[in-house]
Amino acid sequence: MPQSPAWNALLAHVNAHQGVTMGDFFTADSERFTRFSTAVPGMLLDYSKNQITEQTLGLLGDLARERDVEGQRDAMFAGAVINRTEDRAVLHTALRGGPTADFRANGAPVSGDVAGVLSRMQTFTEAVHAGEVCGTTGKPFRDVVAVGIGGSHLGPEMAVLALKNPATDALNVHFVSNVDGHDVLQVLVGLNPETTLVLVASKTFTTQETMTNAATVRSWITDILGADAVAQHFVALSSNGPAVTAFGIDQDRMFPFWDWVGGRYSLWSAIGLPIALAAGWPQFDALLTGARDMDNHFKSAPMAKNLPILLALTGIWNINFLGHTCLAVLPYDQRLKRLPAFLQQLDMESNGKSVRQDGTPLDVATGPVVFGEPGTNGQHAFYQLLHQGPQKVPADFIAVANPGHGLKEHHDQLLANCLAQSQALMQGRTLEQAKGNPHRVFSGNRPSNTLVLDKLDAHTLGQLIALYEHKVFVQGAIWGINSFDQWGVELGKEMAGSLLQALSQTTDPDGVDGSTEGLLNTLNTWRE
DSSP states (O other): OOTTTHHHHHHHHHHHGTOOOOHHHHHHTTTTHHHHHEEEETEEEEOTSOOOHHHHHHHHHHHHTTTTTHHHHHHTTOOOOOBTTTTOEEEEEEEEGTOOOOOOTTOOOOOOOOHHHHHHHHHHHHHHHHTTTTTTTSSSOEEEEOOGGGTHHHHHHHHHHHHOOTOSSEEEEEEOOOOSSSHHHHHHTTTOGGGEEEEEEEESSSOOOHHHHHHHHHHHHHHOOOOOOOGHEEEOOSSSHHHHHHHHHHHHGEEEOOOTOOGOOOGTTTTGGGHHHHHHHHHHHHHHHHHHHHHHHHEEESSGGHHHHHHHHHHHIIIIOOOOOOOEEESSGGGTTTTTHHHHHHHHHHHHHSSSSSOOOOOOSSOOOOOOOOOTTGGGHHHHHHHHSSSSEEEEEEEEOOOOOOOOHHHHHHHHHHHHHHHHHOOBBBBTTTTGGGGGGOOOOOOEEEEEEEEOSSSHHHHHHHHHHHHHHHHHHHTTTOOOGGGGGHHHHHHHHHHHHHHHOOOOSSOHHHHHHHHHHHHHHHHH
């Protein structure tokens, strides 16, 4: 790939920026913001604070065309088998396709199946809210415990927190993901089994951490309400009917999804049932509609106005040509506090690869290290490194114009900080401006994007999530990797299985290194 004409042209173009700062760009061009920003209804992307020119964008567009990004995009929407290592289509877009959609996975129609599951989810959600579906003692459900991990947890939790409205939400939704016993115990403390509904999310219903937690919650329920309570208090979000039945959950309480739905892309499916239960079905439907609107934009907008493509191309420029291999996600809205963790999984699990689709090794950087916290909390934590550390860390700022809480003074301060931080990263402060104090010098010229949302509602949240999904896809297409498998999680799980026996039975493990053997011996000795 680095030997391609478009890639080599970008490598040569890097030298054109030597000694030129982003501040120089703004000084020379009063219309820079207009030239380097674009919008869809309710959302604006400002990418003007990147070290790019129109020539840079043109060359990046050449790279996208050389890599056939638009052709790969169309193949994904058409249901082609683009996840080649697992021989699967990639159709999370079908989950939010709407009532008139006709998506097909490798030629087979799937939209009817999607509509059927969504209809069952709506019926169940409305019945729970109406008190028609209740616990064994006849009391309506007040709490939901959602048990899952990874994609079955991060997306739903992020969305539930983003859409939470204590004044109107009928149910309190709690999440259990970590196999650490403290996680499940802290969630269950204070809950009443009689009024608790449990959702177990695992496509195979064999995920070790999830099933361990689910068994613990089942014991908590049955110890008080009896074994028959499982049928009324548990729901399975899974595709493994026999395993669900063996657990004690009735088939009519199982909501399936399909192998063309990856975990980190699954909140639009049955995995999103916690969102619907927390926020109500109209909100969940609006979430799907927002994502569908971004899908349509991604499919139809020209490259120069296409938000996911522009976000992806500026990232490619920063990572591969300027050497900035991290990304800070900085939402200036407390409701989005779990968005950085969700995007961390979405990006790093998708594009943390070093092998191309054809199995040949890559010799360029791929997915960035993603981290972040909501503003203004992050400013008092890691922004020091963002401003004055030797490495440059691109940042995505996210601001919401209308917060909906009515506390104007709070929101004015929040927005002022958001705008000031991106400006400070770009402009910096010279030694002269710092009055000769080198400790107060800021090098500046540090790239960032700013996404402005009109408001944070279910529709806009759907747009935002789909925007990043498609950005990750575009970058993977340019790097020539498969963004939809995750073999990197496999080896550690295999080793954990063999070490589990050594911990539980204190037997000597075979084939471990000296460090691991020493740690096992220490743990087993101290656990005695």
